Amino acid sequence: MTKEEKKPASTRINWYPGHMQKAKIQIQESLKMVDIVVEIRDARIPFSSENPLLRDIIAQKPRLIVLNKKDMADAKRTDEWLEHLRNANDQAVAIDAVNDNLKQIIPPIIKDILKAKIAKAQARGIRKKMLRAMVVGIPNVGKSTFINGVVKKKVAKSENRPGVTKSLQWIKIHEDIELLDTPGVLWPRFADELVAVNLALIGSLNDQVVDKKMLIKQALFHLYNFYPDKLTMRYGISFDRFDFETMIEAIAANKNFLLKDSKKDINKAIDFILTDIRNNRIENVTWEFWHEPYQQ
Numbered sequence: 001m002t003k004e005e006k007k008p009a010s011t012r013i014n015w016y017p018g019h020m021q022k023a024k025i026q027i028q029e030s031l032k033m034v035d036i037v038v039e040i041r042d043a044r045i046p047f048s049s050e051n052p053l054l055r056d057i058i059a060q061k062p063r064l065i066v067l068n069k070k071d072m073a074d075a076k077r078t079d080e081w082l083e084h085l086r087n088a089n090d091q092a093v094a095i096d097a098v099n100d101n102l103k104q105i106i107p108p109i110i111k112d113i114l115k116a117k118i119a120k121a122q123a124r125g126i127r128k129k130m131l132r133a134m135v136v137g138i139p140n141v142g143k144s145t146f147i148n149g150v151v152k153k154k155v156a157k158s159e160n161r162p163g164v165t166k167s168l169q170w171i172k173i174h175e176d177i178e179l180l181d182t183p184g185v186l187w188p189r190f191a192d193e194l195v196a197v198n199l200a201l202i203g204s205l206n207d208q209v210v211d212k213k214m215l216i217k218q219a220l221f222h223l224y225n226f227y228p229d230k231l232t233m234r235y236g237i238s239f240d241r242f243d244f245e246t247m248i249e250a251i252a253a254n255k256n257f258l259l260k261d262s263k264k265d266i267n268k269a270i271d272f273i274l275t276d277i278r279n280n281r282i283e284n285v286t287w288e289f290w291h292e293p294y295q296q
């Protein structure tokens with residue numbers, strides 16, 4: 001089985017309007033039963049990994065934004081994103097769902113966000129108000145890993161398909177918090193080309209959707225602008241000016257990627273860089289910053 005075939009089905013969803021409608025209805029139905037929505041995003045692309053309609057779908061429900069995979073992102077940029085989200089009146093936290101003790105981290109945050117609701121219930125004589133939460137997010141952001149982490153035991157890998165109906169099950173994650181065991185899977189913001197690039201860089205979109213050369217050109221441009229040391233360290237290159245063709249040729253030469261006629265094998269260099277990025281061999285890179293949009 002190849003690496004591509006091993007990827008979760010989530011990464012290969014083709015979102016048709018029917019799927020999107022089903023996913024939206026499924027989440028709206030579940031929402032009626034919950035007090036809070038936990039929205040998982042990828043800390044490396046906090047904007048691109050947001051569903052464009054989620055805010056409308058959940059309307060007035062309290063929401064906790066979780067920037068997951070913080071171990072793969074740039075810590076300074078993650079802090080900036082958190083500050084930005086909190087300034088916009090969102091509750092936000094950054095985690096590494098694989099290694100952090102989510103059972104300890106998440107319940108107190110949920111209880112803090114819902115403290116007014118708890119106080120209201122207590123005023124009505126309800127001593128222990130059971131709070132209900134659900135997890136939502138686009139494919140591959142770590143929803144299942146998050147649920148496993150807060151439950152602290154292996155729950156079944158969720159069906160990563162939109163609109164899959166199954167009976168709702170609640171899992172207790174704290175003495176007074178229950179979590180819906182199936183996350184809501186939403187579609188990404190694929191209308192925007194830069195977003196598609198970001199999703200493809202982290203492996204959440206098929207390569208067929210985005211031109212690989214364009215993808216790596218964007219990636220190198222970003223690394224050149226914001227992480228030049230990582231380019232030097234990984235590929236042994238350092239340039240004073242961004243010129244994709246020169247750069248990719250230099251990388252191919254340094255890696256000894258040559259064609260039969262001694263020309264540089266650019267396609268091999270492109271594939272190599274893409275594999276590096278997806279396998280986190282260029283560590284701690286955040287692909288979009290909230291306050292520094294850039295254009296090529």
Ligand code: G4P
Binds near residue numbers: 068071
């Ligand atoms: P989903 O339900 O939202 O579709 O995502 P899922 O939990 O399946 O996670 C997608 C991939 O991301 C998995 O890797 C998972 O291990 C990884 N992952 C989730 N959270 C984190 C995190 O905080 N840090 C890091 N480094 N990785 C994370 P996979 O290779 O697809 O599968 P696996 O064999 O590693 O489980």
